[in-house]
Amino acid sequence: MISxxxxxxxxxxxxxxxxxxxxxxxLTIGLAFLLAIMESVYVLTGKExxxxxxxFWGKLFGINxxxxxxxxxxxxxxxxxxxxxYSHYVGDVFGAPLAIEGLMAFFLExxxxxxxxxxxxxxxxxxHLAVTWLVAIGSNLSxxxxxxxxxxxxNPIGAxxxxxxxxxxxxxxxxxxxxxxxxxxxxxxxxxxxxxxxIFVLAISSWYLLKKRDMGFARRSFAIAAAFGLxxxxxxxxxxxxxxxxxxxxxxxxxxxxxxxxxxEEAPAAFTLIGLPNMKTHTTDYAIKIPYAMGIIAxxxxxxxxTGIKDLMDQxxxxxxxxxxxxERLAVLRAGDRSxxxxxxxxxxxxxxxxxxxxxxxTENIADATEEQIKQATADTIPHVPSIFWAFRFxxxxxxxxxxxxxxxxxxxxxxxxxxxxxxLKFALFxxxxxxxxxxxxxxVAEVGRQPWSIGEVLPTYxxxxxxxxxxxxxxxxxxxxxxxxxxxxxxxxxxRFARKGPSCLxxxxxxxxxxxxxxx
Amino acid sequence: MFDYxxxxxxxxxxxxxxxxxxxxxxxxxxxxVILLPFVGKTDSERRVVLNxxxxxxxxxxxxxxxxxxxxxxxxxxxxAASFSGFYxxxxxxxxxxxxxxxxxDYRSKIDNxxxxxxxxxxxxxxxxxxxxxxxxxxxxxxxxxxFMLDDTMRITYTGGFWGLLNPFGxxxxxxxxxxxxxxxxxxxxxxxxxxxxxxxRSAVQLFAIVFLITFIGAGLWLWLGIQGYSVTxxxxxxxxxxxxxxxxxxxxPGWMANYTQYPIMRIAPIVGIVGGVLALLAAxxxxxxxxxxxxxxxxxxxxxxxxxxxFPFLMPSSIDPASSLTMWDxxxxxxxxxxxxxxxxxFVPLILIYTLWSYIKMWGTVKVADIEGNQHDLY
Numbered sequence: 001m002i003s004x005x006x007x008x009x010x011x012x013x014x015x016x017x018x019x020x021x022x023x024x025x026x027l028t029i030g031l032a033f034l035l036a037i038m039e040s041v042y043v044l045t046g047k048e049x050x051x052x053x054x055x056f057w058g059k060l061f062g063i064n065x066x067x068x069x070x071x072x073x074x075x076x077x078x079x080x081x082x083x084x085x086y087s088h089y090v091g092d093v094f095g096a097p098l099a100i101e102g103l104m105a106f107f108l109e110x111x112x113x114x115x116x117x118x119x120x121x122x123x124x125x126x127x128h129l130a131v132t133w134l135v136a137i138g139s140n141l142s143x144x145x146x147x148x149x150x151x152x153x154x155n156p157i158g159a160x161x162x163x164x165x166x167x168x169x170x171x172x173x174x175x176x177x178x179x180x181x182x183x184x185x186x187x188x189x190x191x192x193x194x195x196x197x198x199i200f201v202l203a204i205s206s207w208y209l210l211k212k213r214d215m216g217f218a219r220r221s222f223a224i225a226a227a228f229g230l231x232x233x234x235x236x237x238x239x240x241x242x243x244x245x246x247x248x249x250x251x252x253x254x255x256x257x258x259x260x261x262x263x264x265e266e267a268p269a270a271f272t273l274i275g276l277p278n279m280k281t282h283t284t285d286y287a288i289k290i291p292y293a294m295g296i297i298a299x300x301x302x303x304x305x306x307t308g309i310k311d312l313m314d315q316x317x318x319x320x321x322x323x324x325x326x327x328e329r330l331a332v333l334r335a336g337d338r339s340x341x342x343x344x345x346x347x348x349x350x351x352x353x354x355x356x357x358x359x360x361x362x363t364e365n366i367a368d369a370t371e372e373q374i375k376q377a378t379a380d381t382i383p384h385v386p387s388i389f390w391a392f393r394f395x396x397x398x399x400x401x402x403x404x405x406x407x408x409x410x411x412x413x414x415x416x417x418x419x420x421x422x423x424x425l426k427f428a429l430f431x432x433x434x435x436x437x438x439x440x441x442x443x444x445v446a447e448v449g450r451q452p453w454s455i456g457e458v459l460p461t462y463x464x465x466x467x468x469x470x471x472x473x474x475x476x477x478x479x480x481x482x483x484x485x486x487x488x489x490x491x492x493x494x495x496x497r498f499a500r501k502g503p504s505c506l507x508x509x510x511x512x513x514x515x516x517x518x519x520x521x
Numbered sequence: 522m523f524d525y526x527x528x529x530x531x532x533x534x535x536x537x538x539x540x541x542x543x544x545x546x547x548x549x550x551x552x553x554v555i556l557l558p559f560v561g562k563t564d565s566e567r568r569v570v571l572n573x574x575x576x577x578x579x580x581x582x583x584x585x586x587x588x589x590x591x592x593x594x595x596x597x598x599x600x601a602a603s604f605s606g607f608y609x610x611x612x613x614x615x616x617x618x619x620x621x622x623x624x625x626d627y628r629s630k631i632d633n634x635x636x637x638x639x640x641x642x643x644x645x646x647x648x649x650x651x652x653x654x655x656x657x658x659x660x661x662x663x664x665x666x667x668f669m670l671d672d673t674m675r676i677t678y679t680g681g682f683w684g685l686l687n688p689f690g691x692x693x694x695x696x697x698x699x700x701x702x703x704x705x706x707x708x709x710x711x712x713x714x715x716x717x718x719x720x721x722r723s724a725v726q727l728f729a730i731v732f733l734i735t736f737i738g739a740g741l742w743l744w745l746g747i748q749g750y751s752v753t754x755x756x757x758x759x760x761x762x763x764x765x766x767x768x769x770x771x772x773x774p775g776w777m778a779n780y781t782q783y784p785i786m787r788i789a790p791i792v793g794i795v796g797g798v799l800a801l802l803a804a805x806x807x808x809x810x811x812x813x814x815x816x817x818x819x820x821x822x823x824x825x826x827x828x829x830x831x832f833p834f835l836m837p838s839s840i841d842p843a844s845s846l847t848m849w850d851x852x853x854x855x856x857x858x859x860x861x862x863x864x865x866x867x868f869v870p871l872i873l874i875y876t877l878w879s880y881i882k883m884w885g886t887v888k889v890a891d892i893e894g895n896q897h898d899l900y
Contacts, residue, residue: 069579070619075591077615080604087604088674091597092853096861099594102587103868109878110583111872113577120898122882162854164761166674167597169854334672441612466605467677476612483616487623494630507896 002465009473010082010465013480017074019440020484024068026439029143029190030197031061032136037224039132043125052510053221056503057201062117067491074480076141082473086454092169093159093176094149101145109138118342143190146333151182154450156458161350163333167457180247184239192233192442195202195402196435198229202409204499206428215510217503222418233403250456253381254449256309257292257388260284268292274393277386280361282310282332309382316355316381320374323356325349328367354458361462383451389439398438405431526758528858532595533848535865537828539591543584544701544820550574552705554621554648558641559718560709567641568892569631571900573712576883580876587835595860597833598674598764598851606668606678607658611683614654620647626835629900652701653694659827660693661685663776665839670765672875679840689747692739699732700823703800704816710809714886725804725812733797736823740790743830749775750837756849764850769842776830786829793822
């Protein structure tokens with residue numbers, strides 16, 4: 001029924017569609033905020049050029065938003081279509097933030113985005129500004145609820161397993177919302193979105209400045225993007241979610257994988273800058289280390305240890321053995337013998353039930369698992385270290401490069417001399433892919449680092465998938481990939497076409513292609 | 522706050538409200554886009570059709586997203602069983618729905634007749650398919666769905682995609698298409714004039730009649746020719762959730778049992794039929810707002826008719842009737858239903874208020890002349 005191929009294909013489909021969706025999401029979040037800022041400046045100063053900025057960047061925003069909405073539908077459908085056991089097992093908890101996201105955020109964003117595009121003549125200046133802000137707030141609230149849901153997958157607090165219904169149920173909804181992992185993730189993720197929007201505006205504006213076109217328009221866009229981007233990248237880095245890695249076992253394991261810390265070191269541990277982590281020998285070859293750095297970054301103290309992978313595995317093995325007992329006691333309850341005594345026996349060990357379920361990959365009879373199977377399941381509790389190690393370093397590298405860019409860009413824009421620094425403009429232009437490198441590798445670390453769990457310590461990914469055939473899932477992967485390829489070609493075609501045209505596409509008569517000579521506005 | 526039994530009932534009503542909200546709002550823009558290539562002959566006419574919905578389709582679509590989210594939160598196993606069971610049907614709906622945000626937004630961005638005409642037909646098909654498949658899926662609920670639950674609540678589905686396309690399922694799909702197309706056409710009557718108005722009026726007349734025939738036909742078929750289901754064991758309304766602990770039997774005419782037991786429910790099919798007749802007559806005498814009221818009543822009546830007939834079933838199982846999911850035993854915990862109820866009680870009224878505001882602000886007849894004078898800001 002469930003084969004490893006089916007799980008791999010289901011995971012591949014989810015990863016593919018989620019990463020594709022997240023090409024567009026951060027740009028929506030970032031641009032929505034930038035549009036609100038630009039329009040606020042327009043309303044405050046009354047200068048038409050700021051309205052043109054809202055209209056022009058709004059056009060690009062619209063092209064991006066449409067495909068973001070379309071690919072977001074896939075995510076909403078996919079939990080049910082491909083992860084039906086997951087949906088049953090945690091829907092009581094996980095479904096709520098998704099539904100509230102719809103009610104509180106997505107409705108707001110989508111209703112007002114219609115007025116944003118169509119309401120210029122129907123609304124007063126202030127009404128329209130309010131509409132734009134509501135779109136920005138809606139997209140941020142949307143991110144909040146999605147990340148509450150995702151944070152719960154990493155650190156599932158405020159919920160408990162109910163043997164009568166065979167699923168997780170909410171015990172404390174406030175704990176779910178104020179889950180520290182979710183809060184840290186939210187700040188980190190939306191700030192990364194702001195950075196994406198800022199780089200987008202900065203890079204395209206730099207291109208106009210390099211081409212010496214629509215200078216006034218480009219210079220002002222550049223300045224807003226540089227200031228907002230600098231504030232955002234600082235939030236991303238300073239409030240980076242390393243601070244969330246102390247909480248919960250999954251996060252601890254992820255931290256050890258990120259740092260390739262095979263063995264617990266004395267505090268404060270050294271930070272491995274680069275190296276080649278080896279999953280077989282549990283060593284990192286050719287490692288270059290910075291003394292003390294990791295202990296300080298990861299625990300923000302000099303005397304707290306960062307637990308190494310070997311020790312984590314020892315802890316996991318104990319919990320797997322406990323989980324076998326939990327599973328056996330659950331079977332007694334499910335068979336109908338629900339005496340208070342049996343319930344109490346199950347309650348003693350139920351926090352390790354999830355670890356017991358890890359054995360399902362190897363045997364139907366969890367209670368009789370062999371030593372060999374326990375060893376395999378223990379090894380499974382460590383995610384793929386080398387790829388996480390490197391993805392993390394790509395993310396951080398992209399982050400620091402963008403920090404450098406924004407510092408320079410902000411400095412130049414306060415001096416009003418950015419257009420005389422072609423090297424800076426080129427740096428900005430070629431930095432365009434950086435935020436996407438950052439967000440995609442960041443999600444890779446967060447989600448691959450969560451393996452083997454779909455819900456940390458509760459539900460293995462292996463058990464979460466729908467009982468479909470591999471042919472079904474392979475078929476859907478191929479179809480989705482084909483459609484998504486066509487979609488991105490169309491999207492990029494339009495995006496590039498309008499970006500090349502610049503504000504001339506507004507047909508105000510004020511910009512480059514509508515005039516015979518190059519003229520500053 | 523409320524006891525478990527009451528909350529279960531409230532959520533049955535709320536999911537129904539969200540689905541009706543979806544059919545009433547996104548319904549008209551699905552229907553109007555199905556008609557796009559037929560009521561709009563020139564590019565400007567088609568742009569008129571699109572711009573009547575331009576500011577609203579995005580918000581309308583959220584009714585669907587939220588209904589799916591509410592399904593996930595309130596009836597997790599129904600969400601799980603229906604989406605995974607109807608795997609290819611759901612994916613086809615999904616792929617069709619992709620076309621709409623892109624089509625709306627991208628179509629008029631390039632001034633090229635080929636580009637635009639391709640998008641028009643893509644949009645038309647992309648709106649027809651979900652309208653049809655939703656109806657087909659709904660129709661199949663009455664026949665029972667071939668799935669079962671094991672002791673760990675894992676769902677196994679034994680049917681395939683083609684099994685859904687049985688005669689009754691297709692008839693239900695036609696009811697859905699006729700209903701939404703009528704609704705789209707009455708919307709266009711309200712928001713357009715001249716030729717588009719006239720063509721939309723003809724469309725209302727045609728599709729209201731198709732709706733009346735298929736809706737009444739499906740009802741008779743259900744009454745005379747389809748085995749219903751009923752729960753024959755005692756239902757523990759307030760107890761823990763366990764779908765497998767009940768006994769379900771197929772019997773005739775199970776789907777009519779509620780209408781026999783609670784005659785008040787008969788008002789639903791009557792509203793559906795009266796709505797259809799009202800849309801038809803009002804269109805004939807050129808009263809567009811009244812026609813829109815008619816098509817709205819038609820939708821409310823038709824969806825309630827189906828919901829009342831199935832009650833308390835949400836998804837009966839044809840291969841293992843005990844696995845059938847009902848609104849008593851396929852729901853979330855008491856606590857989650859309570860939290861979600863509070864959220865819905867706060868946000869649904871707010872949504873209605875600002876949605877209404879956006880419609881009021883954008884109201885008015887969209888004319889070909891306005892569209893031709895504004896090539897760049899509108900669709």
